[in-house]
Amino acid sequence: MLAGAALVGAAPAGSASGGPERAGGRIAPGVEYRYFDIAASHGTARAHVLDVDLRDPRTSVGLLYPGKVAARAAVSALADGSGAVGGINGDFFNITETQHPGVEATGAPVGPAIANGRALKAAVPNGQRFGPAMPPGVTTEAVLGVGYDRRARLDNLTLDGLVRTRHSRLPLGGLNQYALPVGSVGAFTSDWGTVSRVRATCGTDTSRGAPCSTDTHEVTVRGGRVVASADTPGTGPIARGSTVLVGREAGAQELRKLSAGDRVHVRHRLVAAESHIPFRFALGGYPVLRNGVPLPGLDRTTSAVRTAAGISDDGHRLLLLSLDGSPEFRAGLTIAEVAETLRGLGARDGFSLDGGGSSTLVSATSTLVARAPGADAVTVRNNPSGGIERPVPNGIGVFSGT
Structure with a gap:
């Protein structure tokens, strides 16, 4: 139901939190999934977002990893293996x-x-x-x-x-x-x-x-x-x-x-x-947004299918974002556009995670998974580039104590 919802319009990066272009719904207490289109510099990109309310005592986030540092697995396998209701890929490797x-x-x-x-x-x-x-x-x-x-x-x-x-x-x-x-x-x-x-x-x-x-x-x-x-x-x-x-x-x-x-x-x-x-959980990447201001020197040229996270509401809300890698959306976003998109979603701080190195990459890391209400397993929501998940060393998992 969530993945099949129709989009009405395209949201510019600076106003990604606008109204009718959203589609999706609640997947667990304190966790919502949605996606929307962005009119970006290299074409239309589609963003998939898990919106996590950390104020909800039933909801938490943690590190997804295969049990060893030097090992890799698909995000969907890591999420299902740990009982997560959603997640995204993590650090570069x-x-x-x-x-x-x-x-x-x-x-x-x-x-x-x-x-x-x-x-x-x-x-x-x-x-x-x-x-x-x-x-x-x-x-x-x-x-x-x-x-x-x-x-x-x-x-x-x-x-x-x-x-x-x-x-x-x-x-x-x-x-x-x-x-x-x-x-x-x-x-x-x-x-x-x-x-x-x-x-x-x-x-x-x-x-x-x-x-x-x-x-x-x-x-x-x-x-x-x-x-x-x-x-x-x-x-x-x-x-x-x-x-x-x-x-x-x-x-x-x-x-x-x-x-x-x-x-x-x-x-x-x-x-x-x-x-x-x-920290109860932490993983690497690099900041792109601090106190509502994009970091100086962000790349405004290279567009790619990317994964990122945003923090809002004084740390009580976590936004997990992954771009769609299907052919019609593979133009992606520049890092500067990622920062603006996170800010448009209400984030004060933003963090870039691993993703595709260019808009022509046929197999990118960017993956977002979510479990539909009542389902036994997560599904991949963002169509990874090349049509398959790339195994990764870690990610961010979203957990619900329902």
Whole structure:
């Protein structure tokens, strides 16, 4: 019923919250789905929106992910597997390694991620990011999330970690991430998955395509002591309660000083720059709208099928938006138009998530799913480019306690 509703007109990006062009309806307490057309610079785009009222005690949002950081699944499968009534895809991710022959792409996301209050991963260096250019001054540490106060907000999450050995105290350079800073030591836990850790030692802080390091070392720590070591980062599952430390250059040299049985203490946490209330869930992307004003330097040229989120009503309302990728709407929106569309919907803050890289992309990431009232499973509402869902590492799930 929702997907078949007819549209009456087209809404300009600056007035996307207008009247008769809306179509859709309530899918759960505090959650509405609708879609509308936008007359944009490159043609007509169709936007699909989940409007989530976080004031409703029966409604919540959280991180959708396949159970491991370095893993991917379709948004519909992630939503159904977690019991969500709706959701969209999330962060940009390490999708290919054409510049590093023989190195496995991890599928891991770029930015930080928190699920149920637990830090899953930290951000890769800015130069190792996948995705379109970010606005000036924005880093890979940017997140959108919801705190324990049930209010959505934008912030930056920085890794605060330490590796303490009998030889030294080393700052931790990474947590479950596909790229480590040059000269650092990163920690990998059972949350990482089974994918090879070699990619973490490839590229540099400023160049994703730079060669892989030839000076690497890793040690496995269990029960606070070193139990194994290797000169090449390994692969396969990491046992719960174990931590694998991967070092490159100076970090590798420090790890080589360790022997089996040596005591090692590893601690880590993600620190928010502005939030006074801890995040219950967060994921990466980049801001496009702050306090009702689009960020300077937003791209006004490149149009694509995109996914984004908006925050309004002082964090009590979350708008999840995904564009339609069917041929008649594949012109999409520029990032600047996305910001204006979110503002037209009433958002004060806006955040760009992963989507198509260009209007000609035949298989884009942008996906929005919603469960019709009474249905047992979600359906894809926005016609992903190419007609199929692309597996993704994470997303935003909408949950209803009906």
